[in-house]
Amino acid sequence: xxxxxxxxxxxxxxxxxxxxxxxxxxxxxPLGPLKQRLVLAVLLSRANTVVPVELxxxxxxxxxxxxxxRKNLQVxxxxxxxxxxxxAGPDRLVHSAGGYLLRVAExxxxxxxxxxxxxxxxxxxxxxxxxxxxxxxxxxxxxxxxPPLADLRCSPxxxxxxxxxxxxxxxxxxDWAETELELGNAAAVAEELAEPAERHPLRExxxxxxxxxxxxxxxxxxxxxxYDTHRQLLAxxxxxxxxxxxxxxxxLLLARGRTRPATGRPDRAAAPTGSLLPADTVxxxxxxxxxxxxxxxxxxxxxxxxxxxxxxxxxxxxxxxxAAHLLADRFPDGRxxxxxxxxxGTPRPLPELxxxxxxxxGHLDRTGRPEPADRTGQPDPADPDxxxxxxxxxxxxxxxxxASLAGRRMLLVLDDAPGEAVVRELLPGTGRxxxxxxxxxxxAGLAAVHRISVPPLAPAEALDLLGRITGPGRTGADRAxxxxxxxxxxxxxxxxxxxxxxxxxxxxLPLTEYAARLEDPSGALDELVAGDVTVRARLDAGWQDxxxxxxxxxxxxxxxxxxxxxxxxxxxxxxGRPEHLALRTLEALTDTGAVTSPTxxxxxxxxxxxLPRLTHLHARERAAELTAPSLP
Numbered sequence: 001x002x003x004x005x006x007x008x009x010x011x012x013x014x015x016x017x018x019x020x021x022x023x024x025x026x027x028x029x030p031l032g033p034l035k036q037r038l039v040l041a042v043l044l045s046r047a048n049t050v051v052p053v054e055l056x057x058x059x060x061x062x063x064x065x066x067x068x069x070r071k072n073l074q075v076x077x078x079x080x081x082x083x084x085x086x087x088a089g090p091d092r093l094v095h096s097a098g099g100y101l102l103r104v105a106e107x108x109x110x111x112x113x114x115x116x117x118x119x120x121x122x123x124x125x126x127x128x129x130x131x132x133x134x135x136x137x138x139x140x141x142x143x144x145x146x147p148p149l150a151d152l153r154c155s156p157x158x159x160x161x162x163x164x165x166x167x168x169x170x171x172x173x174x175d176w177a178e179t180e181l182e183l184g185n186a187a188a189v190a191e192e193l194a195e196p197a198e199r200h201p202l203r204e205x206x207x208x209x210x211x212x213x214x215x216x217x218x219x220x221x222x223x224x225x226x227y228d229t230h231r232q233l234l235a236x237x238x239x240x241x242x243x244x245x246x247x248x249x250x251x252l253l254l255a256r257g258r259t260r261p262a263t264g265r266p267d268r269a270a271a272p273t274g275s276l277l278p279a280d281t282v283x284x285x286x287x288x289x290x291x292x293x294x295x296x297x298x299x300x301x302x303x304x305x306x307x308x309x310x311x312x313x314x315x316x317x318x319x320x321x322x323a324a325h326l327l328a329d330r331f332p333d334g335r336x337x338x339x340x341x342x343x344x345g346t347p348r349p350l351p352e353l354x355x356x357x358x359x360x361x362g363h364l365d366r367t368g369r370p371e372p373a374d375r376t377g378q379p380d381p382a383d384p385d386x387x388x389x390x391x392x393x394x395x396x397x398x399x400x401x402x403a404s405l406a407g408r409r410m411l412l413v414l415d416d417a418p419g420e421a422v423v424r425e426l427l428p429g430t431g432r433x434x435x436x437x438x439x440x441x442x443x444a445g446l447a448a449v450h451r452i453s454v455p456p457l458a459p460a461e462a463l464d465l466l467g468r469i470t471g472p473g474r475t476g477a478d479r480a481x482x483x484x485x486x487x488x489x490x491x492x493x494x495x496x497x498x499x500x501x502x503x504x505x506x507x508x509l510p511l512t513e514y515a516a517r518l519e520d521p522s523g524a525l526d527e528l529v530a531g532d533v534t535v536r537a538r539l540d541a542g543w544q545d546x547x548x549x550x551x552x553x554x555x556x557x558x559x560x561x562x563x564x565x566x567x568x569x570x571x572x573x574x575x576g577r578p579e580h581l582a583l584r585t586l587e588a589l590t591d592t593g594a595v596t597s598p599t600x601x602x603x604x605x606x607x608x609x610x611l612p613r614l615t616h617l618h619a620r621e622r623a624a625e626l627t628a629p630s631l632p
Contacts, residue, residue, distance in 0.1 A: 010085065015110045016044050016165070018145025018250045020152060023208035026083065032079055033062045034152075038484055040083070041152050043093070043102040045161040047109055054101040059157035111165065114143045114481060118172045118563050125175065130183050137176035144169060170196065170203060177209040197226070201233050204532075208246050215253050223280040235282045238501045239469035240533060245343055251276050251336075251360065276336035276360050277413070280325045281318045283468040285493075286461030290452055294323045297450045298411070299330045299435045305427060305435045309442045310454030311612050312538045312592045313494030316438035319454060323436065327411055331434070336360050337413040340422060345541030347418040350425055354397045357426075398425040405433050414438070418545065440542055440593040456491035456612070457597075459483065465493060469500030474511070481511035488518035489528070490613035494535060501530035524617055539618040546592060553585045554594050555623035558616055565598070565608040594619075 011025040020041050024028035038059045043051055056073055057065050065073070077100055083095050093102050106112040121136035148165040152158045173196055177189045190213035197203070197210045207230045214223035227242070227250040234240045241247070254276060290308075298306045308316045324335045338356060342348055351477050410433040417423050417439040423446060427435055437443070437514040442451065457465065466486055467475040475482040489495035503514060517527045528535035543551060556574050560566050566574075572582035586609055596610050611619070 010243065013110075014104070014108060015145065016041065016043055017110045017114060017143055017148050017169075020044075022083070029083060035072075036076045036079050038152055038155050038158055039073070040080050041149050041158050042161060043080070043100060044104070044109060045111070045149070045158075045165060047102055047104040047112060049100045050097050050099040054124055055157060059155050062156050074489060077597050079338055101372065110143050111148075114140050114169075114172075117143075118168075118175070121172075121179075122175060125179055130179055133162070134176060134179045134183060134185075137172055137179060140172050141169070141176060170200060170206060174205045174209060175204075177206075177213070181209065181212055181216070186213045188304050189213035190217050190219070201230060202237065204230070204243060204246055205520065208249060211246075211249065211253070220253070222249065225385075233278055235279075237504075238530065239283060239497060239504060240501055240530065241278065241281070243343075243532065244339055247278050248339065248356075249569070252356075257531065269550070272560050276334065277324050278321055280322055284318060284322050285465040285468065286457050287315070287319050287322075287454075290319060290454060291323060291326075293452055294319065294436070295326055295454075298323065298436055299327045301432065303409075303428060303430075303432045303434050304450060305437065305446070305448065305573045306450045306452060307443055307446065308438045308452050308454050309440065309593065311456070311596070312440055312542045313492040313535060314454045314456060315493035316454045317415050318493065320415070320436045324411055324413055331409050331411040333408040333409040333410045333433075335413075337415055338426070340418060341416045341541070345537075345544060347422065350422055351397065353426065354401060357401055377582070401426070402429045405429075405431050407431070411436070417441075417443065419443070440545070442591050442593075444591060457486075457493055457496070459486065459491065462486035462489070462493075462496050463493045465496050466500045466503075469497060470503045474503070478511045481515045484515035485511065485518060488515065488524060488613070490615075492535075492612070492614065494538060494559065494615060495528055496530045498530045498533055498535055502527070503532070505530070521617055521620070525614065525621070528614075535614060536618065539614060542594065542615070543618065544623055546594065550589065550592065550594075551622070552626055554589060554611075554615075554619045557589075557595070557611060558619035558623055560611070562616055563613055565610050567608060568605055571609060 012029075013023045015021045020031065020037055022031055031040060039056055042059045044055055053070065053073065058070050060073065060076070061069060077093065077095075080102075081212050091103065093100065095101075095134070104112065106116055115135050117140035121133045121140060124130075124133035124136060126618065146160065147153075148169075149158055149162040153162060166375075173193070177193055178191050180186075188574050189209060192211040193206065193213065197206050200206055207226055211223045211226040214226065227246065230246075231242050234242060290426075291337070294306060294308070298304050308320055321337065324337070328335065338353060338360075340348055340353065405428045408431070410428075412426070412428070412433065412435045414423055414426060414435060414437045417437050419441070420443050423437055425442065437446075437449075443449070456462075463475065463479075463482055463486055466482055485499055486496050489499055499518070500516070503509060506514075514527070518524050525536045525539075543554075553575055556576070557566075557571060560570065560574055568579055568583060571586055572579045575582050575585060577585065586595055590597060590609075594611070594615055597607055598610060598613060
């Protein structure tokens, strides 16, 4: 980035945050013919930065530039220099390092002023000065006169620059909305976000702010409709679900709506009699045997605990949610899902989990005590937000949670359990309620649990899933390449889903080329990214769950050949341990889901082991970071 011109008084002023315009001494500037305006637009959108000649050429001639393109470009640049005026000086627009550099001061260009105000607003918000932050961010947004460079989007290169500017504007819009919500100005936010949220329906942070604003202004039905519309669009366009954070916010709003009578005042005696589950996966595929077993075990008249275990990305949560939806008529007192980990994969503390159960069920108050029926129906004035968790004794709160389930028949889904201890505290104990637990680990310490293994999909199921996301015509046209793609995904539903979403967006990408990318061990995980959903993030969480010696052992096993089964002696050699100690290591890694054994009941020396393909690749990546001591 080259320094801008000094911010001295200047007769020039340009606007790109809307149609391209210019003024000199307050009078409109004639900006010239279309191609000259295209050159000026790109230079201004990248002011104080060297713009490559190739980019300017693409902007002016998007298809086939003439042989005289470079000479013609020089003519347009010369005309822009004339437009800027002789008093601007020779260094205003210069040729440098294979491109052109236009030096502009902040008062001369609206987008530079926009960035300065946005930075100042964010800095104020970081310091906790919310009112000044909201004012500065509002001033930045007021500079916008409509879609940027709206009159020049006939050029794909200019349209790309305009989209980049608009994305930055949306980020500031979201910052402003969240700041105003913290200041209590929900009505202004709900009104302001209506138009940008409609134009950008896939922008999750924008939708979340609007949903919260509508909820806080009493427009509960509209708030819930925002989520439903966003979820359906994500599923239809990308084959994805909303993020866990947005889904959890939806469920909390839904819970508050269910526990309020028509007067808008909280009904503390209400109980959840419906569903507080994520939406069912629209393209759920396969798992016929596992689903039948899961429904039969958990839906019986007596309460059961069923554990779904399998490697990261094997679809445990989707299977549990599908079963919970199918069991609606068997659990009249409600069905709900509780995520046991935060978004970054770290285990959530027990008091926080109990507080969320409090909010979702309405059975306990935020300190863990049973909530008395308030004769007036009014909330406790000392409790400004009954959803916000407060201090609590976890043991007492857990006991009261279990007591609140007595005589009820509910279905609780405990998702992504990090270990046995937190699950034990949340189990209902006695009664007719059932619990579905999902975990990468087999949670061997849990007693009286029915266990269902969730392996990767069968090849035909994985192909079916890929076809549902990308369109069956696309996979059917090159069945062999589609089979290579799902195989390179390790047949894991998450990876297949991400691959399908990526192909659905990159319609020009041949399946054979994408299959070759996934088959390349050095870049496979980089290819399994769709928006903010990445397979690597899920594998990172599993890696962090392992103790240091477990990571070291997995890294050493990752040195074995990719996609091949291995024996106990081969594992012992890779680990550098005697076979009896190597066997313990393999069993420990099997319990975490990092190692699988496709063989049946055989002796240790006859057993075959495997590292799931993506786990194998991820462990190779992480091996370079390890500085742990040798295994004992």
